[in-house]
Amino acid sequence: MLKNVRALGKPTAICTIYDAIPVLGDAERAALAAFNDVISRAAISAGLPLIDLRVTCAHVDDYSPISPIEPSVVGGAKIADAICRMVAVHDFRSAHGRVGVTAAHAGSGTAAANAFAVS
Template identity: 80%
Template structure:
């Protein structure tokens, strides 16, 4: 029987943002094949670096790991967008430095997760958040480039939340950066479809939307 484990941040640990409605982990459990189960080890507010503390909590019987993390790293770096710069090139150089730090942290995180020896998938950071401005979306593209390249190098499938959560009602009215029950259902459906269909015996970075 399968056992899907969700690691990362509030994309998966969204219960507080959908009161009286099923959070992502419950939606995943409902969509899995009969006899399968799901476990949540993701923690609201965690960053890429924090996943190291989640890894020891992954049950030994896990069959699939799905990681969605990085949005809080991008959020913490968003202050750079308000810093003065003499030219667009100078501003991009500052952003590139932050992205370099993120690349190192993300590669380290993914290595730790994959060291568990379980079939693993990762998620991009969604960017259709209603309150997000053009500059934030442009900066997020750099973070997502790092995630997609890491997935390609590792040969793990990628769930592209940018495509999946593309409507305003995919985001919680309590916090516009968190998934609503509608967005959560879309995310859960993609996870369930991936674990049913993907051939993890191959190093195949297929994209699921």
Template identity: 75%
Template structure:
């Protein structure tokens, strides 16, 4: 029996934000072939460093891992956008320092996930969130570049949530940085199509949307 496990943050652990509606994990379960299982180990609020606490909870019979993490790291770094800078170059240099730290942490985390030796996919951070501005979207591009490069470096499929969740309805009214039931359905669909269609026997990055 195949068993898909979701690791990460509230992109997957979104039940609190879709009251009385199916969360992402339930939507994934509904989209998987008959006989497949889906398990949630992602935790709302998790950062890249927090994945270490999720790995021991990955079931031994897991056949596929899907990882969506980094959004909360970006949120924690968002305060840099309010710091004064003399030039645009100075501001970019400050952001580059934060991205370098994220790159190191993400690569270390990803290697620990890959050490489980399970077919693995990673997700980008969506950026069509209604309540963020142009500066935040520009900064998110750097975080997403890190994730995409890590996926390519390890030959992993990439679910691009920037493309998947591209409409205001994809975000929860309760908290507009979280996926709504509409966005969750789109995320689940992309994951299920990726699991069914990707050749995990070849270390090659394919973008799924």
């Protein structure tokens, strides 16, 4: 499926599913790990960039107190920042994927993206 999406020639990035959701149990986290493995491998195989939301939304305050399976304002801002950084730094014409990892600076509360090439 992702090869067909890539063939359209439109800038495309793939995101993992965030998994630090406060209400999830061990079984749900294990299932998400399996899904995220499939997502990551598919993105890499298709040469598409990957934003790892497991790292982006890793804190309780990244999730909504109203519906904890949804991002909070803080989590949503981190996701938007990760997408903006991917768009700014990734060469979408390249056949090589990148994994963009967004993590908060210690003590600052701001997010920074680190990207590395995937062979």
